Amino acid sequence: MxxxxxxxxxxxxxxxxxxxxxxxxxxxxxxxxxxxxxxxxxxxxxxxxxxxxxxxxxxxxxxxxxxxxxxxxxxxxxxQVAGAKGGIFTTILGAALVVVGAFTSWTGVSTALIYIGAAMMAGGLSSMLTKLPSVDMKNDNQGKQNTSFSSLDNTIAQGAPVPLCYGTMKIGSKVLSQGLETI
CATH class of the missing domain: 3.10.20.30 (Beta-grasp domain)
Structure with missing residues (x-):
């Protein structure tokens, strides 16, 4: 069994x-x-x-x-845990700061060094365990780059996120739908 x-x-x-x-x-x-x-x-x-x-x-x-x-x-x-394998330097530097802070316990900066070192170790470990997504700067709009903020041609491809603005804003338009009708 x-x-x-x-x-x-x-x-x-x-x-x-x-x-x-x-x-x-x-x-x-x-x-x-x-x-x-x-x-x-x-x-x-x-x-x-x-x-x-x-x-x-x-x-x-x-x-x-x-x-x-x-x-x-x-x-x-x-x-099995797998990650991006980055951040090893940050983790080692954080551990070194913790050790330096522990050995300089008579000074006033020892607790600050320990806290900073622990934060750097945690950040390094999290970056080693997290895979970063790849960022594609081009959208699917006929091979053109996104022109939301750099051109008068203010278009966006289908499926792209639409920004939400709160408060009073002065922004250009984003054409969500366009059609042609003949009578």
């Missing part, structure tokens, strides 16, 4: 399943057949697999999924 436990985004399908299966691959295939959308979600994600307390690497996963399971085997599927 194998127990499969889901974590993170996979919890939408359930948290714990018990199946009578010989291998981990057989157990997952049994769940794929019963739960709609599970296979696609696992294929699109990046997961850490742990079988009987042993983490599977990419090399050992090929053989680990097809080896015979123990009677009380537990298979964990945990989403």
């Amino acid at each position: 194998a127990t499969i436990r889901f974590y993170g985004d996979l919890k939408q399908y359930g948290t714990k399943f018990k199946l009578n299966a010989e291998t981990a691959a057989e157990a997952l295939n049994g769940l794929y057949l019963q739960i709609k959308g599970l296979r696609q979600n696992i294929m699109n994600g990046y997961f850490r697999v742990r079988i009987n307390g042993q983490d599977m690497t990419e090399d050992s996963l090929k053989f680990g999924m097809h080896t015979k399971l123990a009677d009380d085997a537990v298979i964990h599927l945990v989403p």
Whole structure:
């Protein structure tokens, strides 16, 4: 009897399943057949697999999924944390400021150095864990750049956001819809 436990985004399908299966691959295939959308979600994600307390690497996963399971085997599927891998310098500099602040505790700036260092470490870690979206400066308006603020031709492509202005503003127009009617 194998127990499969889901974590993170996979919890939408359930948290714990018990199946009578010989291998981990057989157990997952049994769940794929019963739960709609599970296979696609696992294929699109990046997961850490742990079988009987042993983490599977990419090399050992090929053989680990097809080896015979123990009677009380537990298979964990945990989403793997991935990020943009930036901000390492900010994290290291923040840690250095925390250390300097701790060693200069007799001065008045030590608490400020510790707080600034902790904030820099948190910012560096968050930038490492967050993937930044790419910004496309061109819109879909016949290959022209967005001319909202730089030209008399004040047009925008379909699907682009429409700005909301509150208060008294002096702005140019943005044509939302234009039509031609003949009688």
